[in-house]
Amino acid sequence: MGAADQDIAVEASLKTTGLGSASAKDDGVVPVIDLSQGTDEEIVEQLWKAATQVGFFSLTGHGIPQSLIDKAFEESQAFFEQPLEDKQKQSPVDMSINCGFEYFAQVRPSTGVADQKESLQVTAREKAMDGRWPSDHFESAAQDLLNASHALANKLLDLLQPLAVPHVAPQTLSKSHNLWSLDGQCTIRFLHYPPQDAETTKALLKEGYWRAGPHTDWANLTLLYQRPGQAGLECCANPRTGNPSEMYWTKVNPVEGAIAVNIGDMLARWSDGKLYSNLHRVRLPEDASKSRYSIAYFAQSDKSTLIETENNPPITAGDYILSRIQSNFEAAKKKKQEA
Numbered sequence: 202m203g204a205a206d207q208d209i210a211v212e213a214s215l216k217t218t219g220l221g222s223a224s225a226k227d228d229g230v231v232p233v234i235d236l237s238q239g240t241d242e243e244i245v246e247q248l249w250k251a252a253t254q255v256g257f258f259s260l261t262g263h264g265i266p267q268s269l270i271d272k273a274f275e276e277s278q279a280f281f282e283q284p285l286e287d288k289q290k291q292s293p294v295d296m297s298i299n300c301g302f303e304y305f306a307q308v309r310p311s312t313g314v315a316d317q318k319e320s321l322q323v324t325a326r327e328k329a330m331d332g333r334w335p336s337d338h339f340e341s342a343a344q345d346l347l348n349a350s351h352a353l354a355n356k357l358l359d360l361l362q363p364l365a366v367p368h369v370a371p372q373t374l375s376k377s378h379n380l381w382s383l384d385g386q387c388t389i390r391f392l393h394y395p396p397q398d399a400e401t402t403k404a405l406l407k408e409g410y411w412r413a414g415p416h417t418d419w420a421n422l423t424l425l426y427q428r429p430g431q432a433g434l435e436c437c438a439n440p441r442t443g444n445p446s447e448m449y450w451t452k453v454n455p456v457e458g459a460i461a462v463n464i465g466d467m468l469a470r471w472s473d474g475k476l477y478s479n480l481h482r483v484r485l486p487e488d489a490s491k492s493r494y495s496i497a498y499f500a501q502s503d504k505s506t507l508i509e510t511e512n513n514p515p516i517t518a519g520d521y522i523l524s525r526i527q528s529n530f531e532a533a534k535k536k537k538q539e540a
């Protein structure tokens with residue numbers, strides 16, 4: 202198996218296990234961690250428990266001003282409310298660099314059908330966004346949230362690294378994320394799940410469509426900003442059991458002022474599986490008459506970073522991301538051929 206094949210296989214297997222489409226419980230399995238309370242040791246203890254058992258947590262007391270998050274959502278909404286052609290013109294897509302505007306295009310190996318969403322992907326690599334910023338004011342709001350997210354993710358990585366990846370020098374992980382460097386891979390993604398009328402929704406649900414099909418993230422860490430009242434995100438509960446009958450989906454509800462954080466495949470690999478990259482998805486609600494907006498920051502090591510671990514073959518972070526992008530491309534190609 203290639204280095205990323207196992208991670209891709211987990212997603213593809215959902216098509217055949219009952220877990221793929223089951224509905225979610227709302228039982229508070231995802232812990233809320235307040236970064237402003239307690240000593241570093243106490244915080245690490247909570248982060249460690251969440252990162253090794255569920256792979257998801259909601260973070261409060263994180264220090265990112267709400268005004269900065271609100272501004273980014275305002276710009277996002279104004280962008281997505283424009284006609285399709287304008288969005289395509291303002292931010293042309295280039296999948297080879299993971300940048301630009303995408304419309305109902307991403308096909309997950311877990312579903313084989315396109316996510317019911319549009320997104321604007323900003324990859325923080327030198328020149329990648331040239332000619333792809335919708336406007337100066339959009340850029341300024343995006344850069345502010347990108348910088349704040351980058352700092353917060355690095356803080357979390359510094360707290361987790363001594364336990365998770367003890368075989369590398371201090372701050373190896375956080376120092377491998379350099380915004381706007383020549384081989385930077387950190388990404389901030391603006392997402393919009395558009396409303397659908399009742400009849401369309403019914404048909405889509407019947408055919409197995411999702412707002413975002415079940416998947417794990419490719420990153421080290423993902424910080425996800427959600428809006429209260431715009432629910433739908435769910436992650437797998439009790440994922441470590443290995444027993445499908447004990448696994449189920451649980452809600453990751455938007456909490457006012459909180460950021461949902463999850464461990465991605467890259468950090469699971471760095472840590473030889475100690476930290477858990479959990480499956481998650483965004484449900485297409487039966488009443489999909491309202492939009493859902495979210496913003497995801499993916500902390501991804503620079504392309505040239507070599508991920509060396511005790512139990513996995515070494516791979517550069519660049520090759521790792523590329524293989525994951527290709528798996529989604531291949532799912533899309535296969536879908537086209539079947540049509």
Ligand SMILES: O=C(O)CCC(=O)C(=O)O
Pocket residue numbers: 390392413418425427434481482483494495496497
């Ligand atoms: O919109 C969301 O809540 C989830 C998005 C997500 O999981 C992703 O883009 O990887």
Ligand SMILES: [Fe+2]
Pocket residue numbers: 416417418481
């Ligand atoms: Fe995700």
